[in-house]
Amino acid sequence: MLILGSQSPRRKELLESAGLIFNTVKPLFDEDSLPYEGDPSEYVKELAKAKAHSLVSTYPKDVILTADTIVVVDHEILGKPKDEEDAFRMLSLLNDKMHTVYTAVCIKYMDKEEVFLEEADVEFNKMSELDIRSYIQTGESLDKAGAYAIQGIGSKFIKHYEGDFHTIMGLPLKALLTRLKNYPI
Numbered sequence: 001m002l003i004l005g006s007q008s009p010r011r012k013e014l015l016e017s018a019g020l021i022f023n024t025v026k027p028l029f030d031e032d033s034l035p036y037e038g039d040p041s042e043y044v045k046e047l048a049k050a051k052a053h054s055l056v057s058t059y060p061k062d063v064i065l066t067a068d069t070i071v072v073v074d075h076e077i078l079g080k081p082k083d084e085e086d087a088f089r090m091l092s093l094l095n096d097k098m099h100t101v102y103t104a105v106c107i108k109y110m111d112k113e114e115v116f117l118e119e120a121d122v123e124f125n126k127m128s129e130l131d132i133r134s135y136i137q138t139g140e141s142l143d144k145a146g147a148y149a150i151q152g153i154g155s156k157f158i159k160h161y162e163g164d165f166h167t168i169m170g171l172p173l174k175a176l177l178t179r180l181k182n183y184p185i
């Protein structure tokens with residue numbers, strides 16, 4: 001059986017859109033417990049792995065799938081904002097600039113563990129303070145890394161992106177489906 005260890009509605013929807021049958025459970029891991037040490041691509045992989053590891057004892061014979069997404073701008077890592085002011089701070093950092101979105105995926109099955117990373121570059125338009133404040137009022141920011149959703153109203157801020165849309169949304173579906181062929185799901 002495939003277990004999606006994620007509370008993200010986006011990840012569930014993307015996996016469903018591929019026609020996969022799976023159970024969705026919450027990872028038993030607090031992201032704040034893993035301190036950031038310098039390398040964003042390693043950090044995001046560690047987060048994805050830690051989410052998978054938190055579920056191994058409960059689902060020892062299943063294929064566990066977890067992921068993590070972060071936004072990196074000017075060497076700063078942006079996860080999900082803590083509140084509206086934090087969302088404002090994040091969107092102000094992204095304003096009129098390029099940033100990189102990293103999504104790491106972990107597939108854990110018995111003794112096997114596979115972690116892969118996809119990244120995408122996103123360029124934001126110039127936004128006014130009012131643009132940012134009214135976007136935050138839509139409520140879309142709060143559960144998204146970097147405080148925006150490319151798949152939602154946040155798309156209006158995006159001038160250009162390079163890479164896989166689904167990677168930005170939180171789950172690189174194409175790369176994942178290729179890898180999942182090797183597992184008994």
Ligand SMILES: Cc1cn([C@H]2C[C@H](O)[C@@H](COP(=O)(O)OP(=O)(O)OP(=O)(O)O)O2)c(=O)[nH]c1=O
Nearest residue numbers: 006007008068069144145148149150168169170
């Ligand atoms: C950049 C971006 C992120 N996101 C979302 C995807 C993730 O849900 C979230 C990043 O937070 P994550 O910590 O990766 O995931 P999560 O806490 O939502 O879920 P879980 O850890 O249980 O799997 O940001 C979008 O939906 N659209 C976007 O454009």
